[in-house]
Amino acid sequence: MIHEILPVGPLQCNCSVIGDDASREAIVIDPGDDVADVLAIIQKHNLKVQQIIITHAHIDHVGGAKKLQAATGAAILLNQNDYALLKMLDVQAAWLGMTSPGKVEIDQSVGQADKIRVGSLSADVLHTPGHTEGSVCLYFPLEKKLIAGDPLFAGSIGRTDLPGGSFEKIIQSLHEKVLAL
Numbered sequence: 001m002i003h004e005i006l007p008v009g010p011l012q013c014n015c016s017v018i019g020d021d022a023s024r025e026a027i028v029i030d031p032g033d034d035v036a037d038v039l040a041i042i043q044k045h046n047l048k049v050q051q052i053i054i055t056h057a058h059i060d061h062v063g064g065a066k067k068l069q070a071a072t073g074a075a076i077l078l079n080q081n082d083y084a085l086l087k088m089l090d091v092q093a094a095w096l097g098m099t100s101p102g103k104v105e106i107d108q109s110v111g112q113a114d115k116i117r118v119g120s121l122s123a124d125v126l127h128t129p130g131h132t133e134g135s136v137c138l139y140f141p142l143e144k145k146l147i148a149g150d151p152l153f154a155g156s157i158g159r160t161d162l163p164g165g166s167f168e169k170i171i172q173s174l175h176e177k178v179l180a181l
Contacts, residue, residue, distance in 0.1 A: 001121060001143055002026070004041045009033030010098065011060040016147055018140075019047040020119020027118045028074070029053045029138065029147050031064040038064065039071055049074040050118060053110065055149025056132040057082035058162070059092040063101045075107035077116075079127060082134025085164055110136060123147075126177045130170020131158035139181060152178060 002019035009032040017038065019026035026047035031038050042049060049072040054062045057078060065076050078086065086104060093100040110116070112127035116138060123138040131150045135158075138147040150158035151170055160167040 013060040017041045023119030025119040027051045030061040031068045032060040033064045035064040035067040052076045054078040056135040057085040077108045077110040078106045079134030080109040128173035130173045132164040
């Protein structure tokens with residue numbers, strides 16, 4: 001497994017590039033910004049991006065998805081419970097003093113029990129509402145690797161005071177889905 005993590009954008013969201021060593025197929029998770037740097041990693045490993053997975057529809061996670069899709073032709077996936085939040089990117093940009101990335105079109109919804117496959121790699125989708133209604137994590141069981149998005153941080157949990165957030169739901173998600181791994 002190829003796995004490079006790149007902090008992107010002004011909020012330094014962790015963007016993951018995950019590729020299969022044999023097939024060179026890849027997914028990109030949370031390309032919030034700095035698409036040129038993400039593309040450099042893709043080129044460095046000679047990868048072909050199949051899908052762009054957005055763990056939730058906050059601007060720091062989705063901001064570069066449209067540009068990355070234009071460069072790679074990859075499909076963009078997001079949980080449908082965050083579609084309304086995705087339509088608020090201009091509002092989110094204004095909160096942060098950023099430029100809006102424009103309208104981002106979702107090609108496919110992703111949710112609990114779905115599988116994301118990239119070459120011989122397979123990840124289970126865990127729907128983990130709380131940070132947002134549509135937050136998802138990806139768990140690669142063979143590699144014992146979790147890509148958590150924002151429900152979980154080193155030493156903390158994600159905020160729940162933004163639209164779609166719920167402290168009760170994030171605690172339930174973490175206990176029932178993440179800690180159970």
